[in-house]
Amino acid sequence: MIMTRDRLHTIGWGMALTICFALMMALTVRVNAVKSEVRLADRQITELSREKMLLDTEFQTRASQQQLTAFNDVDFGLEAPKPAQYLESERQLAVLGKAPSPDAPPQIRVASADADGRPGIVSAVQPLAGRIIGSAVAGEVPRDGVRKPLRASQLEDRLSQVGSRIAERAE
Known part of the structure; x- marks a missing residue:
């Protein structure tokens, strides 16, 4: 079989x-592989830049903590609380208080409850005006049914006796 020139x-x-088609396909596969590597590198760059930001933040935080510690050591002299500094009760805290200034x-x-469970003083005193609001003692109703508010001096006397009543109950 002889082939002709046209054939x-x-x-x-x-x-x-x-x-050419095989080379184009090989080139396409190679280009896609390089694109994939570029995307992977881009993701790694993004991840590393986020990690760098976190590390920068951590470094700045620690640096500011060291700076604050240095300020505290030089300027303020504050220390962490020690177990001996904690108080056991409110009374120990009250002992640490200073005397009020004249002005x-x-x-x-605050009133406490009596032995029978009734509150000792029900009325409230407006702190700024010093006026009494409401009734004086729970359960104490005059015969006419109308409760009279205590005067400030009477209320002061009653409040000054609350501590002595508590001491009597404790004995």
Whole structure:
């Protein structure tokens, strides 16, 4: 079988196209592989930049802590609390208080419950005005059914006796 020149020419072009197509496919696969590597590198760069930001923040935080510690050592002299500094009760805290200044408002006192469970003082005193609001003692109702508010001096007397009543109960 003898091939004609046209036939050889067609086969040659076909082989050339096949080779070009194979090279194009290989090149496409290679380009996609490089694109994939570029995307992976881009993700790694993004991840590393986030990690760098976290490390920068951590470094700045620690640096500011060291700076604050240095300020505290030089300027303030503050220390962490020690177990001996904690108080066991409110009374120990009250002992540490200082005497009120002459222009200080009077202290607000709280009443405690009596032995029968009734509150000792029900009325409230407006701290700024010193006026009594409400009734004086729970359960104490005059015969006419109308409760009279205590005067400030009476209320002061009653409040000053609350501590002595508590001491009597404790004995």
